[in-house]
Amino acid sequence: MNPFSLGGQVALVTGANTGIGQAIAVALSQAGADVIAAGRRDCGETLALMGQVSEKAGRGLRLDFSDPMAACDLFASERIDILVNNAGIIRRADAVDFSEADWDEVMDTNLKALFFTCQAFARAALPRGRGKIVNIASLLSFQGGIRVPSYTASKHGVAGLTKLMANEWAAGGLNVNAIAPGYIETNNTTALRADPDRSRAILDRIPAGRWGRPEDIGQTAVFLSAPASDYINGAVLNVDGGWLAR
Numbered sequence: 712m713n714p715f716s717l718g719g720q721v722a723l724v725t726g727a728n729t730g731i732g733q734a735i736a737v738a739l740s741q742a743g744a745d746v747i748a749a750g751r752r753d754c755g756e757t758l759a760l761m762g763q764v765s766e767k768a769g770r771g772l773r774l775d776f777s778d779p780m781a782a783c784d785l786f787a788s789e790r791i792d793i794l795v796n797n798a799g800i801i802r803r804a805d806a807v808d809f810s811e812a813d814w815d816e817v818m819d820t821n822l823k824a825l826f827f828t829c830q831a832f833a834r835a836a837l838p839r840g841r842g843k844i845v846n847i848a849s850l851l852s853f854q855g856g857i858r859v860p861s862y863t864a865s866k867h868g869v870a871g872l873t874k875l876m877a878n879e880w881a882a883g884g885l886n887v888n889a890i891a892p893g894y895i896e897t898n899n900t901t902a903l904r905a906d907p908d909r910s911r912a913i914l915d916r917i918p919a920g921r922w923g924r925p926e927d928i929g930q931t932a933v934f935l936s937a938p939a940s941d942y943i944n945g946a947v948l949n950v951d952g953g954w955l956a957r
């Protein structure tokens with residue numbers, strides 16, 4: 712058996728219509744998984760890309776975390792072996808001006824929805840005695856950042872919850888881990904990349920000398936979803952070109 716193969720596994724990826732989520736869906740598909748690409752918008756582009764790397768058709772699913780409990784009934788009706796919690800948003804404003812609406816929206820999407828989706832997955836997977844959860848954290852799971860208070864709070868929360876859930880569920884055969892992406896070229900970082908000063912300052916600190924690509928995160932998600940990582944529990948893996956090593 713190839714310990715890096717996902718053959719025979721069913722994976723669900725949230726926020727799979729674009730960016731990192733799209734790349735994760737494509738990478739899992741290439742590794743042999745049957746992938747459900749979930750998004751609040753149509754995931755047709757992702758399904759087409761999956762079709763280029765796999766014979767498995769894959770499936771789209773509408774999933775909108777404006778209701779953070781939206782995924783609670785998903786896992787009871789069919790076997791899903793791998794859950795990737797990728798959907799996330801960011802809101803920028805000075806901490807002294809930050810609004811309650813921007814606090815609640817980010818915390819609900821990035822943290823509350825993630826926890827209750829994991830809980831629903833675990834309720835179905837624990838009786839089977841196996842399952843993989845991969846949460847998408849951030850450098851701001853470790854650092855403070857600037858002008859993004861709810862994002863920083865939510866991503867610190869993702870790191871903490873990943874460890875808590877690993878502690879509770881590892882003995883039941885579930886692996887719960889997270890990936891902390893560095894600066895990746897997606898919609899999420901368009902504003903940063905458009906600002907020449909910020910962009911240069913960021914690039915200067917990355918030992919690898921380039922922004923990350925969504926595919927860099929996709930391949931890490933394959934590893935954390937595969938049997939090769941069965942003894943990894945509660946890890947938050949930096950995929951940042953060396954940013955945090957500086």
Ligand code: NDP
Nearest residue numbers: 726730731751775776777797798799849894895897898899
């Ligand atoms: P994108 O903005 O390109 O993708 C975010 C995804 O989340 C989109 O599919 C988006 O859907 C989805 N989403 C947002 N809100 C909801 C919601 N209410 N319900 C369902 N889906 C929702 O950004 P990235 O690909 O960069 O971000 C993916 C993840 O990676 C996020 O968790 C982000 O915090 C994290 N990350 C990104 C980094 C980067 O440098 N890019 C660095 C560190 C972490 P829609 O397209 O409809 O908005």
